[in-house]
Amino acid sequence: MVGPNLFINYGEAVAVILFGIGFSNLLLQKNLIKKIIGLNIMDTAIYLFLAEKGYIAGRVAPIVVDGVQEVEAYINPVPSGLVLTGIVVSVSVTAIMLSLTIRLYRRYHTLDLDEISMRLKKEGL
């Protein structure tokens, strides 16, 4: 059932483990700030996975030196472009979530999600 490449692909395996850790942070922590940190860990784990898919052993970064333009000299540049956009979107999402947390705190004076749902239930929402 387990395939042959588990230890050669150790980068992807670590990325998947980090994704799982981030996701369990998101589900199991009670504090809102730690949930947001968990979401950020998930984000960077996925970017690590994408960057690993673009790596080719023995070749250099995709910047043309000395006019060498064969395909055999550079790594794959496509996943690098995808991740570059993703990093900046991830910081935007984090900023929005943190501002929502500040507003929630001003209203309910707590950071515990159980208590916020208790108060919502009391107010009848």
Added chain:
Amino acid sequence: MKEKKNNAFTRWFYGEEDTLLDKVEMKPQKEYAPREGEIRELMKEREMLREQIYDVEDNHKLRLFHKMYQIAAVIFCLTLISIMLVTVSWLPPNGDPDNPVNNEVSARYIESGLQETGAVNIVTGMILDYRAFDTFGESNVLFIATVTVLILLRLDKEKKALAKPGVPVYQKPVDELTIAKAQADDRVYEPKNDVILQKVAGFLVPIIIIFGIYVILNGHLSPGGGFSGGAIIGAGLILYLNAFGFEKTERFFTEKTYKWTCFFALTFYCLAKSYSFFTGANHLESGIPLGTPGAILSSGLILPLNICVGLVVACTMYAFYVLFRKGGF
């Protein structure tokens, strides 16, 4: 000087009338209650809630549900990790040049990238020439995020809000929420005019900003580009704000600066890329020269677009920080 026409658009444009006034908030927010008796009252209320909702008969059920939820979450995460590890083990080996990922798309980008875009850095040429539309969407995402944080965290100035008689209750700030008080709350535990911080920042901030400008301008020749350079400039501005306070920073970076910078950067990007799409789709020759690869003024439109993206990212990073600290520009 021509007079302003008085219609709904100019009223909205100059900020006199807010069309979203009654329509954004779902219900009026509770006013910020004073601090003195509230802490004890909140704790009493918390105990009362805990007794009423965590009832004696429901206590057992609620605890059981809580434990079941935690166990189910742990099992689910472990199952997810193991399924994905099995998938990873069946993937083609890492670093192999014969992977299906390395197909003809990347071959085309590497082989003809320099001739078609003029950029020595293949990744920059890819995201600002072949796939420039995605970068445009991403700049828009940054702008929308800033507007969202502005809606959530903005504090109105006291004079402007109290001057209008018909303003509804939650728009008029209760005394504790004006900008001056928020700023005082924020800095009450900080040492003001810290000499070490000011001397070090006075030395470092010009270096950081010059380095950021270098990274933006050399985006097509070396690693970097608009995003990295913009983030570096944003970080330099944040350091300046921390060291020297809000009054000195407002001498050169006000809300008007932010508005017009973002507006011009995004509009220029849109117009430049529309011109490129138009001439490319109709098989016309675009009149923008590609130059010699390796010089700064080369690669057609990539240099102006890098500058636009860098400006938007820098303004966004700074705007996030200022909105979190002070609630306004």
Added chain:
Amino acid sequence: MRGIMQIFTCILMGFLVICAISVTFSKKLLNSILIFMSYSLVMSIIWMLLESPDLAITEAAVGAGVTSVLFFVTLKKIHAMVGEDNDERKEE
């Protein structure tokens, strides 16, 4: 030489996993944000080892810079709302 770089990468990735687990289990919020900052920095070094310098510069400036600063400012806003006389309600 390739073996040494692989061992170095393995050590760095082990450090990443340890950072992620200790963010889960730390009691104070300030500690978990500092550990997250170092996680972001080590991630930037790993991307440099994977031959993508654009990503490394961007992640170093954004992850270990702006995102962590935003977390610290949020913490400060939340503490400041409560005040200094209510210490046991500051964390969690």
